[in-house]
Every structure is written in C-alpha cells, then in structure tokens.
Amino acid sequence: MILNFKKLKAGKLMVCLLLAFATQAHAQQTDEQKKTEEQKKAEAWANFQKMIEERVHKDWPWLKRYEEDNAKLPAPAAGEKRVVFMGNSITEGWINTDPDFFKGKPYVNRGIGGQTTPQMLVRFREDVINLKPKVVVILAGINDIAENTGPSKIENVAGNIFSMAELAKFAGIKVVLSSVIPAKGFPWHPGLDPREPIMKLNTMLKEYAAKNHLGYIDYYSAMVGPEKELRKELCVDGVHPNMAGYKVMEPLAEIEIKKALK
Numbered sequence: 225m226i227l228n229f230k231k232l233k234a235g236k237l238m239v240c241l242l243l244a245f246a247t248q249a250h251a252q253q254t255d256e257q258k259k260t261e262e263q264k265k266a267e268a269w270a271n272f273q274k275m276i277e278e279r280v281h282k283d284w285p286w287l288k289r290y291e292e293d294n295a296k297l298p299a300p301a302a303g304e305k306r307v308v309f310m311g312n313s314i315t316e317g318w319i320n321t322d323p324d325f326f327k328g329k330p331y332v333n334r335g336i337g338g339q340t341t342p343q344m345l346v347r348f349r350e351d352v353i354n355l356k357p358k359v360v361v362i363l364a365g366i367n368d369i370a371e372n373t374g375p376s377k378i379e380n381v382a383g384n385i386f387s388m389a390e391l392a393k394f395a396g397i398k399v400v401l402s403s404v405i406p407a408k409g410f411p412w413h414p415g416l417d418p419r420e421p422i423m424k425l426n427t428m429l430k431e432y433a434a435k436n437h438l439g440y441i442d443y444y445s446a447m448v449g450p451e452k453e454l455r456k457e458l459c460v461d462g463v464h465p466n467m468a469g470y471k472v473m474e475p476l477a478e479i480e481i482k483k484a485l486k
Contacts, residue, residue, distance in 0.1 A: 285346035289336055297332070300356050305485050306330045308352045310344060310388070311363035313337030314405065314464060322470045332357065340373045341365060341384035348388050353395045359484045360392050361441070361477060363402035365425050366463065369418045370410045378421055382428040389438060398484040400439030400477075401429050407463045408453035419452040439480040446472050 300306045307330060309315050315335025319326050326333060334351040336343075341364045352360050367373075368381040389399045403426040407418050426444055433440035447469065449455040454462055458469035465473065 285343040286336055286339070287347050287350055290334055290351050294350060294355065297355060300330070300358075304330050305359070306332060306355065306357040307359045307361060307481055308332045308334055308355055308357040309361045309363070310348070310352055311335040311361075311402075312339045312344075312367050314366070315363050317464055318470055318473075321465070321467055322474070325470070325474050335363075338367060338372055339364075340368045340376070341381050341388075342373065345384045345387055348391055352388075353391060353397070357397055359398045359400060359439075359481055360388075361400045361402060361481065362388055363404075363441075363443075364388075365404045365429075366407065366418070366422070369404070369421045369425070370413050370416065378424050378428070382425060382432070385429065386432055389432075389436070393436075398439070400441060400480045400484055401433045402441045402477075403429060403444040405443045405465070405469075405473075406448040406452055406454045408451060410463060411461050423452070439484045441473075441476050441480050443473055443476060446476060 309318070309331060312335055315333060316337050318335065319333040325331075332355060344362075344364055362385060364385055365381050368376045368384075369378075385401065389401065392399045404422045406422060410416055410418065422444070426442075430440055430442070432438070447454055447458050447465075454465075454469070458465055458472060460466050
C-alpha cells in the first residue's frame with residue numbers, strides 16, 4: 225500500500241509537471257503569436273505610411289484615385305439627378321459599409337481616406353464639377369483637425385470648404401454642407417483633443433450655409449454623446465461610423481438632398 229501511494233504521488237507530480245510545461249509552452253506560443261500579430265500590424269502601418277509618403281510627393285491630392293472611374297462615368301442622362309458625395313474616409317467608408325444606400329440611386333461616392341480640405345479643394349473640379357451633378361454633399365474637416373497634413377487654423381479649414389461650395393455654385397451645382405461628426409480623440413494622433421475645434425468649425429459651416437442659402441446636415445447633434453464624443457454604439461474607433469452610425473446619417477442626408485433638388 226505504501227508503494228502504491230508513492231507511485232500515486234509520483235504520478236500526480238508527473239501530471240502536474242506536464243500541465244505546467246504545457247501551460248508554459250502555450251503561454252510562450254501565445255506571446256509569439258501576439259508578437260507576430262504586432263509585427264504584422266507594424267509592417268502594414270509602415271507600408272501604409274510609405275505609400276502615403278510616396279503619394280504626397282507624386283500626387284498630393286490623389287487625382288489618380290478616381291481618374292479611371294471618372295472617365296468611365298457617362299454624362300448624366302436626361303432627367304438624372306446626380307449627387308456627388310465629396311469627403312474623406314467617413315464618406316469612402318460609407319459606400320463600403322452600406323453599399324445598398326448607394327445602389328440604384330444616382331449617387332456617386334468620391335471619398336478618399338485621410339484627406340484634408342486643401343487636398344479635396346485641389347481635386348474638386350475633377351471629382352465633382354466635371355461629373356456634372358445636380359447636388360454635391362461635402363463632408364470634410366476632421367482630418368484637418370487631426371493634423372493629417374500639418375496644423376491648420378479652423379478659419380482656413382472652413383475657408384477651403386467655402387471655396388468648394390463657391391466653385392460648385394458657380395458651376396450651377398446645389399451645395400449641401402455637412403457638420404463634422406463628433407470625436408473625442410484620434411487613434412492615430414494620441415493626445416489631441418478635437419472636441420472644441422469640431423464645434424467651432426460646425427458653427428462656422430452652419431452660419432455660412434444659412435447666410436448663403438445652402439443645405440446643411442447636422443450629423444453632429446444626432447450622433448454626439450455626453451462627453452462630446454461619437455457615441456460608442458455608432459462607431460468603430462471613436463471617429464469612423466459603423467453601420468448603425470451610417471443608418472443615422474442616411475435619412476438626414478436624404479432630407480437635405482431632396483430639399484436641394486426642389
């Protein structure tokens with residue numbers, strides 16, 4: 225009996241040791257997997273940054289982005305009420321997240337992720353005016369506040385949007401301006417608080433739209449949380465809307481588009 229007891233204890237010890245080794249091996253494997261995932265993310269981010277850097281020097285406003293699409297897009301048919309959505313990643317992500325909103329409608333998406341208002345202003349003629357829409361919906365400014373192309377005065381950001389509106393009006397295109405949607409911070413620019421600049425820019429846009437009889441979509445009021453953030457249930461990362469966020473935006477946009485088309 226004593227011998228069997230010892231064997232039992234030895235067996236238990238062996239099991240414990242095996243479990244400990246397995247746990248340690250699993251932990252090491254998990255750590256290695258995490259490192260690999262982090263390395264992949266770092267490499268992807270480095271490649272993205274390299275691509276952006278090359279584009280800055282070769283095609284700063286990224287006119288090539290929609291060059292082929294614009295060439296293939298036919299002139300508006302008789303009676304067609306074409307609408308161009310001009311913007312950044314929030315606009316570009318719209319058609320990727322909810323393509324059904326654009327399907328079967330004369331809506332043309334010309335959003336480019338990461339862009340600031342001076343870049344949009346440079347490409348405005350090719351990506352909006354030359355497409356001969358009845359209406360343009362402009363959603364811009366958040367990346368200027370995030371300093372994607374360097375620090376900017378809010379007055380200059382607003383001025384770039386006003387210039388786009390004036391170019392459109394001169395071309396006979398009805399203009400709908402959009403409020404910048406709320407954000408409390410930026411994942412790619414930690415420590416920068418955009419809340420006050422967003423509210424200031426939105427006030428300027430709303431006043432300009434009223435003064436010049438333009439459409440204005442107040443996404444901000446419909447999406448803001450108690451800390452002036454983009455509500456968690458409406459976003460992916462505190463800046464970009466998810467499907468629920470776009471579902472809030474869509475009826476607001478269509479109301480102003482219909483008004484502009486009357």
